[in-house]
Amino acid sequence: MHILILGAAGMVGRKLLARLAQDGQLGGTAVTRLTLHDVVAPEAPPVRVPVSLSASDFSAPGEAERLVAGRPDVIFHLAAIVSGEAEADFDKGYRINLDGTRQLFDAVRAIGEGYRPRLVFTSSIAVFGAPMPEPIGDEYLTAPLTSYGTQKAIGELLLSDYTRRGIFDGVGIRLPTICVRPGKPNKAASGFFSGIIREPLAGQEAVLPVSDSVRHWHASPRAAVGFLLHAATIDGARLGDRRNLTMPGVAVTVAEQIEALRRIAGDAVVARIRREPDPTIERIVAGWPRAFDARRATELGFTAEPDFETIIRAHIEDELGGRIAA
Template sequence: MHILILGAAGMVGRKLLARLVQDGQLGGTPISRLTLHDVVAPEAPAGLRAPVSLSASDFSLPGEAERLVSGRPDVIFHLAAIVSGEAEADFDKGYRINLDGTRRLFDAVRAIGEGYCPRLVFTSSLAVFGAPMPEVIGDEYLTAPLTSYGTQKAIGELLLSDYTRRGIFDGIGIRLPTICVRPGKPNKAASGFFSGIIREPLAGQEAVLPVPDSVRHWHASPRAAVGFLLHAATIEGARLGDRRNLTMPGVSVTVAEQIEALRRIAGDAVVARIRREPDPTIERIVAGWPRAFDARRARELGFTAELDFDSIIRAHIEDELGGRIAA
């Protein structure tokens, strides 16, 4: 099996790659080739007995998507994107990468023609929903984004459904919860503080909280995100029918509940490293985001996630901190 990962140098891409290398197979089929791409050079994995191609470029440029799919990958993981805060701050860049790049990728698959129909897994976002919203959003609720990022992802979902209907590829779009706790350094995502108020205090550093404690949001761990991607790549298309975009399961908690989970696991001294510093721009963006979901369809199709925020914190401590918390 030949697998292409777009966005392979990102956090989720790296964790997905590590799992694929560990397993050596996907859905019972051995991995025969990996093509890894990002805007910066991905690192070659160790331990996989199969050819690996590394590539760094702007995949939205003419000819790049065609080059990437020329090897006719069997599975394409499309993780590449400009994140929410950056897409809102840089209108042109957001649309060029998140919309034009996605369309170029889809059309590159189409250009190969009859006889080629890969599974294409597209990472969408909860930002496709916009206020006013019910407290819990079900599978039938409409997408009505209120940010440029959400709009770009919603258009990607529609394109994926139509290209799948036309038999160009076998697509599935997964709306990821906010991935928490994200390891490494903060990125430009407006949601970054959700991870920051856990990650930095556990590492012995101060964290800034830019929104009120009452803000509620939908979360899943990096572990769960990798599980979503693997299941999306292997689930039978017939089970999905014509509705190819799914909201993934997660945990709905307020910022206050996040902090209390951190207190239960790490104690008062760690929580004291959180400093409140309101940011009206972040508050405005987050106010338009959904708070909780009834992801019944995804669960019935076999997608799974943590059941509480304590489990999300413990996964971070185990996977990223070697089980240790900074004093």
């Protein structure tokens, strides 16, 4: 099986790649070739199969065609400009998140009959916008209130239509906010959700730019990799024409996040969180969904953590070697 990962140098892409390298197979079929792409060069995994590495702007003319020329059996499309950056840079957000996605889809289409890969597209809960019911069910319409959410919603529609036309076998997964993200903060407006856990556990101060009452939908990096692997192998007949799914997760307030951290790590760690309101972040977050009834995805076998403490413990195990900074 030949697998192409766009966004392979990102956090989720790296973890997906590590899992594929560990397993050596996907859905019971051996991985025989990997093509890895990002705007910066991905690192080659420790595998004994051919690996192609490339770094470029995948939305540039000809790049998408080059990437699919090897006719990968499975395409993981993780490449995107994150929410805060897409809001701040209108042109860049649409060029990468919309134009790049359309060019990728059309590159698959240009190969023609006899080629129909499974294409897994990472969408986002940002496709929903206020006012919203709580929880949001599977039948609720997408009506984003950010440029990022709009770009992802259009990508979902394209994926459904290209799948209907037989161009590829697409599955779109609306990721919760992935928490706790390891590494340095990125430009995502949601980054503080991870920051208020990650930095205190590492002995550093974290800034909280929103109210403790903000409620949001989360899943761990572990869960995200599980979503991707399941989406790549699920029987398309079970999905029918509805190819975009809201992933399961955990709905908690910022206050509940902090209390979960307190129970695990104590008051001294929580004291490293500093409140510093940011009106721009508060405005963006106010339009985000807070909780979901992801019944359809759950019934189809997608799974996430049962509570936020489990999410924190997964971060401590996977990124901190089980240790918390004093």
